[in-house]
Every structure is written in structure tokens, then in C-alpha cells.
Amino acid sequence: xxxxxxxxxxxxxxxxxxxxxxxxxxxxxxxxxxxxxxxxxxxxxxxxxxxxxxxxxxxxxxxxxxxxxxxxxxxxxxxxxxxxxxxxxxxxxxxxxxxxxxxxxxxxxxxxxxxx
Amino acid sequence: xxxxxxxxxxxxxxxxxxxxxxxxxxxxxxxxxxxxxxxxxxxxxxxxxxxxxxxxxxxxxxxxxxxxxxxxxxxxxxxxxxxxxxxxxxxxxxxxxxxxxxxxxx
Numbered sequence: 001x002x003x004x005x006x007x008x009x010x011x012x013x014x015x016x017x018x019x020x021x022x023x024x025x026x027x028x029x030x031x032x033x034x035x036x037x038x039x040x041x042x043x044x045x046x047x048x049x050x051x052x053x054x055x056x057x058x059x060x061x062x063x064x065x066x067x068x069x070x071x072x073x074x075x076x077x078x079x080x081x082x083x084x085x086x087x088x089x090x091x092x093x094x095x096x097x098x099x100x101x102x103x104x105x106x107x108x109x110x111x112x113x114x115x116x
Numbered sequence: 117x118x119x120x121x122x123x124x125x126x127x128x129x130x131x132x133x134x135x136x137x138x139x140x141x142x143x144x145x146x147x148x149x150x151x152x153x154x155x156x157x158x159x160x161x162x163x164x165x166x167x168x169x170x171x172x173x174x175x176x177x178x179x180x181x182x183x184x185x186x187x188x189x190x191x192x193x194x195x196x197x198x199x200x201x202x203x204x205x206x207x208x209x210x211x212x213x214x215x216x217x218x219x220x221x222x
Contacts, residue, residue, distance in 0.1 A: 034211060043120075043206050043213035044159065089158055101147040101166045102210070106158035 006107025019077040023090035030092035080114045120214035128220045137192040139207030148190045151206040
């Protein structure tokens, strides 16, 4: 019930195309859904995040679509660029009880390659 | 400016030789996390601190220990590294990750 399932495992997109990565979860107690971008040899960087009371959030070329009833959320990268080539992780978290920490449950990751 | 700093960025140790990885944060966050990440895998939570309270994940080997002397600093101690402990070790606070320390075990 704590799993977050991410697909596809790898994705190849032409420059200028739309990259779409999907995630699904089971635990309805999750209340925060971030996406992380990770380049080789670097730590994950928070890209964009959404809470379940919102169906869509857009920041520049990056958009999260959230479907609460289906327990699914997705990342859309518009006008994909070669510099977007990285591994993308979706995650979900639950706020801990008072005095405890929020913990992230990660998806398995998607390796995105944007061809020039 | 860096918010989560990890030192060293690369660490080489020998099988069985204790090693300590360091992390500091400038965000004054209550929570600090240590993750292990192996190639092509998602980060795996080892343990975290909420203030001074230490929380160990159930499947974290006893070989891994941690110290948090103050809000800003946190250390990961690997008492007897094995070849299977070679990985990237990531420190994080709230939503922010450090750059990681790549550990090689010879």
C-alpha cells in the first residue's frame, strides 16, 4: 500500500516534443506529490510538486496533472530539450504525526532522453 | 547558495574499514534524512532525525549508524563497509537533497 508505481522505465523523445511520465499510488493518505529531477552524479532536485486538492499545476514547461479518483498523477514536459535528459522520480508522502517527519515514497524512476 | 552540503563528494575506503560521511544544512530544518542510492534505483531511506529523535528504518543494517550533534550537522557512519555498500549516499532536509557522496569500497 506504500508503493508508488512509475512508468515508463525509459523514454526517448525528440527535441520539441512532449514527455509524459505517469505514476500511480494506493495509499489515499498521501497528501503531497513531488517530482524530482536527477542528473548523473548529482542529488535529486525538486522540480515541481502538487497537493491532492489541485488537479493541475504548471511551472514553466513542467506540468503535473493529478487525478485523485484514479489515484494517478503525471508529469508533462512541454517542448522537451536535450538539457532535460535526466532521471525523473515521482514521489508521494504523508505528513507524520505531531513531532514526526514527513517521509517520501519514491517511484522507480524514468530515464528520459531527449534527442537533438 | 548550497542549502544541503555533503562532504566529501567522493570517498574511497577498504573493505571493513570504518568510514564517516558528513552533511550540513543552512536551512535550520528540524528533519534530516540519509538515503542510499544504487545505480538506476530510487533513493532508499536509511534513517532520519526529527530534531534529536532518531528514527531507523526497519531494514537498515546495523552496520549503518548516524549522529546529529546539532541542528546543522549530521553524520553517517558505516562501521564495516562491505562491497555491497558501494553507492551514492544522499543527505536531505524536508524536500531538499544534497549533492551526495559517492562511496567506493575496495
